[in-house]
Amino acid sequence: MIPVLVLNSGSSSIKYQLLDMADRARLATGVVERIGEAGGAVADHAAGMRQVLAELEGNLDRGALAAVGHRVVHGGDRFRGPTLIDDEVCDAIRDLIPLAPLHNPANLTLIEAARATFPDTPQVAVFDTAFHQTLPAPAHTYAVPAAWRDELGVRRYGFHGTSHQYVSRRAAALLGRRPEEVNVIVLHLGNGASVCAVRDGQSVDTSMGLTPLEGLIMGTRSGDLDPAVPAYITRRTGQSAEEIDRTLNTASGLLALAGSNDMRDVEAAAGKGDEGARLALDAYCYRIRKYIGAYLAALGRVDAVVFTAGVGENSAAVRAGAVAGLEHLGISVSPKRNVAESKEERYISPYWAQTAVLVVPTDEEIEIADQALAAVG
Numbered sequence: 001m002i003p004v005l006v007l008n009s010g011s012s013s014i015k016y017q018l019l020d021m022a023d024r025a026r027l028a029t030g031v032v033e034r035i036g037e038a039g040g041a042v043a044d045h046a047a048g049m050r051q052v053l054a055e056l057e058g059n060l061d062r063g064a065l066a067a068v069g070h071r072v073v074h075g076g077d078r079f080r081g082p083t084l085i086d087d088e089v090c091d092a093i094r095d096l097i098p099l100a101p102l103h104n105p106a107n108l109t110l111i112e113a114a115r116a117t118f119p120d121t122p123q124v125a126v127f128d129t130a131f132h133q134t135l136p137a138p139a140h141t142y143a144v145p146a147a148w149r150d151e152l153g154v155r156r157y158g159f160h161g162t163s164h165q166y167v168s169r170r171a172a173a174l175l176g177r178r179p180e181e182v183n184v185i186v187l188h189l190g191n192g193a194s195v196c197a198v199r200d201g202q203s204v205d206t207s208m209g210l211t212p213l214e215g216l217i218m219g220t221r222s223g224d225l226d227p228a229v230p231a232y233i234t235r236r237t238g239q240s241a242e243e244i245d246r247t248l249n250t251a252s253g254l255l256a257l258a259g260s261n262d263m264r265d266v267e268a269a270a271g272k273g274d275e276g277a278r279l280a281l282d283a284y285c286y287r288i289r290k291y292i293g294a295y296l297a298a299l300g301r302v303d304a305v306v307f308t309a310g311v312g313e314n315s316a317a318v319r320a321g322a323v324a325g326l327e328h329l330g331i332s333v334s335p336k337r338n339v340a341e342s343k344e345e346r347y348i349s350p351y352w353a354q355t356a357v358l359v360v361p362t363d364e365e366i367e368i369a370d371q372a373l374a375a376v377g
């Protein structure tokens with residue numbers, strides 16, 4: 001047994017998985033919700049941690065735990081890989097709060113609760129941004145004043161790094177090649193969504209930016225838009241920067257166009273002839289297609305386009321729509337393979353295709369556990 005506990009905290013929830021990395025098996029998984037909410041039973045993340053322990057009772061021998069792996073959203077440009085947590089690392093995560101004001105405080109509170117609970121177990125931070133620290137300067141630079149870049153840290157960081165890293169490595173395995181010798185475009189399409197261009201196993205561009213708002217159309221996020229839109233809305237309505245930021249993050253995307261942030265609802269409504277839902281689906285796929293084109297240009301040679309996460313793994317309609325019209329660039333899906341139901345890693349391109357199109361279910365927890373063990377040594 002090599003038990004590893006993986007913790008992933010939101011502002012009001014803790015998701016956990018206990019894995020036995022000796023045979024890569026899941027021993028227990030669960031979620032503690034409504035932390036700190038009025039009327040909720042769980043007062044704070046420390047109480048949430050006690051509930052996780054209670055739920056793991058019987059599965060977990062505390063002394064035997066090899067590592068605790070923490071998903072941390074923002075590592076800024078300080079963290080390029082999994083990092084053993086000490087007081088200094090906690091301070092650095094605290095320093096990065098301005099870049100991730102909702103996520104990093106929640107991650108930090110849970111780290112502190114877990115350190116108190118497992119004082120003798122190594123704790124490792126695995127950052128959502130770390131995989132993208134290999135982006136070359138032309139890809140991560142925004143053309144803004146030096147004071148914003150140098151003093152305020154305004155640049156592209158990118159997110160979903162753990163997923164992009166795991167999925168690009170699995171894609172290489174599926175192609176029968178080593179990760180260092182393949183170029184892939186990974187489409188992580190979940191509630192949040194992002195694209196990553198991977199060259200020779202390293203992230204060289206990604207669609208999320210300073211924050212997770214940039215890039216693809218998502219469940220509730222707008223993705224790309226003219227940066228002048230917020231100022232325009234303020235002038236017209238008097239709304240504050242905070243209000244507009246909240247609207248673009250939580251009341252835009254599929255939700256704004258189709259009335260639901262769940263792609264299953266959008267597809268069902270589009271199927272019944274709902275025009276808003278049809279437009280939402282078309283715009284969602286069109287945005288992905290534009291990014292595939294952009295990253296083909298960024299990479300020059302692409303061995304595979306890979307779909308992952310809730311929508312990418314399950315929606316044949318989105319996969320077909322995303323690559324529609326790209327046949328002349330060597331990218332297409334086989335209609336039959338694309339609609340075949342499966343939970344496995346698989347090819348969905350035709351056998352004669354120049355570029356493979358793959359579906360690879362993501363597994364961020366196993367990647368976090370692997371990286372945590374690597375950091376422990």
Ligand code: ADP
Nearest residue numbers: 189190191192261262263264309310311314315
């Ligand atoms: P998260 O980003 O929260 O981890 P997931 O990767 O689980 O999200 O993706 C969640 C989304 O996946 C849901 O909002 C839903 O739109 C989509 N999804 C799940 N199953 C299907 C399906 N069968 N068809 C289309 N979309 C699906």
